[in-house]
Amino acid sequence: MIKLRYLILIMLTCCSQKLLAQAWGGGADQNDLSFGFLFSYVQSSYDIVKKPDWQIPFRDPQTGNAVSSYGKSISSPSAPGFAVGFITRYRLTEHLEARITPSLLFADRKVTYTYDIPEEAVTKPVQTTTVDFPLQLKLKSDRIANARVYLIGGLKYSQSIGSKKDPGNNIAPTERLLKNVKGYSSYEVGAGFDIYFEYFKLSPELKFSNSFTNMLVKDNTPYASPLSRLGLRTLMLSLIFE
Secondary structure (H helix, E strand, C coil), X not given: CHHHHHXXXXXXXXXXXXXXXXXXXXXXXXXXXXXXXXXXEEEEEEEEEECCCCCCCCECCCCCCECCCCEEEEECCCEEEEEEXXXXXXXXXCCEEEEECXXXXXXXXXXXXXXXXXXXXXXXXXXXXXXXXXXEEEEECCCECCEEEEEEEEEEEEEEEEECCCCHXXXXXXXXXXXXXXXXXXXXXXXXXXXXXXXXXXXXXXXXXXXXXXXXXXXXXXXCCXXXXXXXXXXXXXXEEC
């Protein structure tokens, strides 16, 4: 009888610990629909495709004079930014979720041009504020204690809502801006892990996106003329709270 009592006590203790572990996370995974918010660090750069004659000096269309020397290289260094947003998730199965994460993104992009004249280099920043509308699927592993890992993939549409104005032909060609399209679509892939605390769930996540759209607005300027295509690459490290 005493052994039976000990056995029942051990079973009740184990069950209570399991139920407590499942309840951690504020019940985010127990509901079909839940909400949260996110903060992200962003790094952006361009995948550049140049024209065959990109090295030829650019000539001012009004005067016919060359305003640059022969090109040596065109590159895109990574530029930092940040994003804030909200998350809405819907549970499809025990291991699969659909989610949307509309975000406001503040990020610069850069293209650096070097020329034949020694030490002559020009960096053209593209400053934008963008609203992102991602639709993603989240594939989750089994939960072990208070953690689980997951993979994500999906599509995203982005719309620029703020950018620096180009004064047009009223200034010298070398002062013109490198312009991007206002709206574009991308694919996203990434991974992360859910950590369950007593009243909320925290999800560190690393995600990569690449645009389908050519980001370049084709202008007759020293900076757009040598380019055939600009593809936007973005690396995003996020902290998601649910």
